[in-house]
Amino acid sequence: MKGKLLPKLMIFCFFLVSALQAQETLDRVVSVTFEDQSPAKALQHLRKSFDLNIVFADSQLPKRNSFPLSFKRQSIRSILNSILANTGLAYHSEPEGIVITRVMLTPKIRSRYTIQGIVEIGGSAETLIGTNIFAINHNEGTHSNEQGVFSLTLPQGRTRISVSYIGFHTDTFSINLQQDTFLRIYLHRESQQIEGVVIPAAMQGDGMNIGKYSFDLEQLQRMPKIGGETDLIRAIQMLPGVQTGPDGVGGVFIRGGEAGHNLVIIDDVPVYNFNHAVGVLSVFNTSIVKSAELLKGAFPARYAGRLSSVLDVRMRDGNKEFWTASGELGLISGRLTLEGPIVKNKSSLLIAGRASLLNWMLKPYSEHYKSRKGEKGQSTYNFYDFNAKFNIELSAKDRLFFSFYRGQDHFGNTGDSQDTLSLLVDDRFETYRFRKVYHEKLYWTNTGSSLRWSHILGKKLFSNTTFTFSELNVNIATASSDTVNVFSVAAPKVHFDADYGRYLSSIRDFGARSDFHWDIAPGNKVRFGLRVQHNHFVPGIQEYDDDFQEYISPDGKISRSVHTTGWAFYLENEKRMLSRRLYLNYGLNWSGWNVDQQNYSTLEPRLALSYLLSDSTYLEASVSRMSQFLHLLSGTNVGLPTDLWVPSTGEIGPELAWQYTLGLRKNLNFGWNIALEGYYKEMKNLVNYSEGADFLDDWEQNITIGSGRAFGMDFMLRKNNRIIDAYIAYSLGRTDRVFPKINLGERYPFKYDHRHDLKIWSDFRFSSKIDLSASWTFSSGLATNIPLEAFTVEIPGVSPPVTVIDYGPKNSRRLPAYHRFDFGLNFHFTSPKGTEHKFQIGAYNVYSRRNPLYYQLRTVFIAENGVLKKDSELVGVHLLPFLPSINYSIKF
The missing domain is CATH 3.55.50.30 (Phage tail protein beta-alpha-beta fold)
Known part of the structure; x- marks a missing residue:
């Protein structure tokens, strides 16, 4: 023993x-x-x-x-x-x-567990928005939200997960789900991937795609450029249903809406003027944009405040793995980006700047042009953009983000001309010396910032709390003087006349919002939230007399400043039913506005559905009610920042719109996709200047309130494979307006009533190092006013007689059809040390089509029967002729 x-x-x-x-x-x-x-x-x-x-x-x-x-x-x-x-x-x-x-299982057994996680880019830890996460053997899936976070509840046991995103290698892995699990997934870029250049590869069936476009900004760099400048708004203008003026001037007009009917946000901050160079370029520095999504129909309840569209832009967070720098140089601007970790894998900082180079060409050209007219002076134009973003991972469930943007445009125009005239008066000579001097300055500044706290409240509930600030300041100053020196035998005389004017306008916006995302169950997501904002509007005009001292207010007063408070609550449900064949997104937005002791309140129901008719055919429909408490008054033809943002007041209610859409999309064989979408939109309480008024008038006394309508269809046919990505987009539409104080109260075509709009775009991938992109655009001419005849009217007590020009009915004439061809040839190569180089050559408006921006009446003298007579002729004002493009970028 x-x-x-x-x-x-x-x-x-x-x-x-x-x-x-x-x-x-x-x-x-x-x-x-x-x-x-x-x-x-x-x-x-x-x-x-x-x-x-x-x-x-x-x-x-x-x-x-x-x-x-x-x-x-x-x-x-x-x-x-x-x-x-x-x-x-x-x-x-x-x-x-x-x-x-x-981990060994405890005796307590559950039938379903939740996979919660975050999707990031391998090598930089940048989060990915809208990544597809799909459980193959359970036919259940979801998408990562705006912070790259997702939640998916699945049955216990082994499952196979596929994670995919356009332009990245698809990651597929197996997991034995025995408990609630948190995953951090890394996707790596696929250099050979070419799907989804501008339009999403979407004809995807999971979710609503009617009126929705997502942009792959890596491939956006291959599009033809203006002077070497890549621009997001240019890409948007190539979509069906999106209209603009010649060469992009005047703003963006979507499905018959106004330029001010588009909600543009950068990291949740509203942008009130996104144009540089009267719309030729935009404020978006594409080198630091992570994602951009355009909605022009089927609006979810979480978006509110505009009638026509939403452009939701998200900045990149910055590389949390290592420091990188990149630069880009073109004919129009240069840009520099720096990013890297503050604490590795915990926080990052991104800084980017862009500045124009236009003065290198504009100043000498304008000096030469003015000197030919006997005038000294020059015209100048500069702009810059500065972006910064900082983010820190406080814990596995908490992240803090701070974004900042500031941009400024500055235009100057000076002139100094002199002339001498000698006359024989009473047998003696009198000499007159004339001098005219003028100075014009126009500059505007955009500023925006946001502070966002993202928090995971539970395995299925996420929250975002955001504080925002946005401001647009416009400052115009003009000064001119006319001097006449009279030299005579009797006595010399001096006649002096001067005029000075200044225009100020600003809108300042402070906001706070809380948004919640709740994944209740597979195929059932709920979003809800609350937003509060305070606006301060300061429009004003100041004028001085010839000694630049005595103040003269127009019409006895300055346009008053206005303070407003707005709020909105929304509830939205995204649901899949009938074995995932039916997708529903329905919700309600309840918005309010307080101004001048007046309270406005609007209810905005939203409904969108997508039904899978067959394995590759979807029938989609939506109905949306939208309201807008801000109004953009335009007094120019070219979309300058003198367009004035004004609020709903005690006398002016909110603008309202109903939009109905019906669409069909189908995935065809061999990479072909087709989509057809019809729409009808009614707009009420539209605000416009009365006929003859402009931005220098007191806006409250010079507006009229009317209505509008728009209807039409958008069509797109697209081919996408590893060699070519191309599409044809066609829009047929009509839009008009009715205002009591315009066109005698009769209905008239809206200026941007392009009846036909055709866009063709293609990208040929010859190899991983060379690709060629090209585009051609055609649209019907803008509706406009052209003088029909002029006659004089004698008014008692007024001398001399007044010349009156008859334009006929409002917008009864059309500019010539607009068309343009662009191309860009791109070269990509990487040095042995890993430095990336990109070089593009191309041209804008290759055959130099003279597309008129507008027509003006010019006085000419003609000889008729030996007699010199004065006559008038219409002359088109053109903006951009043939413009070569050269661009070089480097990243190391």
Whole structure:
């Protein structure tokens, strides 16, 4: 008996001593610093640094996990708990050391568990918005939200997950789901991927696509450029249903709406003027834009405040892995971007700047042009943009983001001309010397910032709390003088006349909002939130007399400043039914506005549905009611920032619109897709200047309120494969207006009533290093007013007679049809050290089509029967002829 007991006792003592040693090892206090958040590398570092026997399998460990990089005087037990948190792994002590294994199931068994996670770009840790996460064997899927976070509830057991995003390698992996799990997924760019250049590859069936376009900004860089400048708004103008003036001037007009009917936001901050150079360029620096989504129909309830469209732009967060820099130089501007981690894998900073180079060409050209007219002076134009973004990961559930934007445009025009005239009066000469001097300045500034806290409240509930600030300031100053020196024998005389004017306008917006995203169940998501904003409007005019001192207010007063408070609450549900064949998005937005002791309130129901008729055919429809408490008054033809933002007041209610859409889309064979969409929109309480008024008038006394309508269809046919990506977009539409104080109260065509609009775009990929993009645009001419005849009217007590020009009915004439061809040839190459180079050559308006911006009446003198007579002729004003494009960018 003793012979058998002694070996057993020795074995027991051996295991007891081993266990005690293991426990002592786990309680050992150490200090350690890791290079990154790779669990495998961290465990290897522990094993090597402290002579630990840690047993684990690389295949079980995630590539990355969120744990502190530095530990000071902590136990090895505590360090292991941090490294393995949320990995589904645990450790236990055995004689051979510390063994890491899968977590064993407890007796409590659940039938479904939730996978929660975040999707990031491998190599930079930049989050990805709208990533597709799909459980293949359960036919369940979801998308990552605006912060790259997702939640998916699935049955217990092994499942296969596919994670995909346009332009990235698809990641497919298996997971044995035995508990609620948190995943951090990294996708890597696919250099050969060419799907989704401007229009989404979408003809995807999961979700609503009617009136919705997402932009792949990596491929956007290949589009033809203006003077080497890539521009997001230019890409939007190539979509069906989007109208603009010649060469992009005048703004963006979507489905018959006004330029002010588009909600443009950057990181939740509203932008009130997104144009540079009267609309030829925009304020968006595409080198730092992460995503952009345009909605022109089927509006979700979370968006409110405009009638026609939403452009939701998100800035990149910045590289959290390492510092990088990139630069770009073209004929119009140059830009520089710097980004990198403040604390590696925890926080990042992105800084980007862009400045114009137009004065290099404009100043000498304008000086030469003025000198030919006998005038000294020049015209100048500059703009700049500055963007910054900082983000920090406070914990696995909390992130803080700060975004900032500031941009400014400055236009100047000066002139100084002199002339001499000698006359023989009463047998003596009198000499007159004339001098005219003028100075004009126009500059405007956009400023915006946001502070956002993203928080994971639970495994299915996410929240965003955001504070925003936005401001647009416009300042116009003009000064001119006319001097006449009279030299005569009697006595010299001096006649001096001067005029000075200044125009100021601003809108300032402070806002706060909380948004919640609740994944109730697979195929059922709820969003709800509350927004509050305060606006301060300051329009004004100041004028001075010839001594520049005595103040003269127009009409006895200055346009008053106005303070307003607005709010909105929304509830939105996204649901899939009938075995996922039917997709529904329905909700309600309740908005309010307080101004001049007047309270307005509007209810805006929204409904959108998509039904899968067959494996590749979708029938889609939507109805949306939209309201708008801000109004944009335009007193020019070219969309200058003198267009005035004004609020709804006690006398002016909100603008309202109903929009109905019906569409069909189908995925064809061999990479072909087709989409057809019809729409009808009614607009009420539209605000416009009365006939003859402009921005220098007191706006409250010179407006008229009317209505409008728009209807038509948008068509797109697209081909997409690894060699060519091309589409044809055609729109047929009609839009008109009725105002009591315009056109004698009769209905008239809206200026941007393009009856036909055709856009063709293609990108040919010859190799990974060379590609060619080209586009051709055609649209019916703008509706306009052209003088029909002029006659004089004698008014009692007024001398001389007044000349009256008859334009006929409002917008009864048409400018010539607009068309233009652009192309760009792109070269891509990478140096042995990894530096990326891109070079593009191309041209805008290749055959130099003289598309008129507008017509003006010019006085000419003609000889008729030996007599010199004065006559008038219409002369078209043109903007952009043939313009070559050269662009070079580098990233290192």
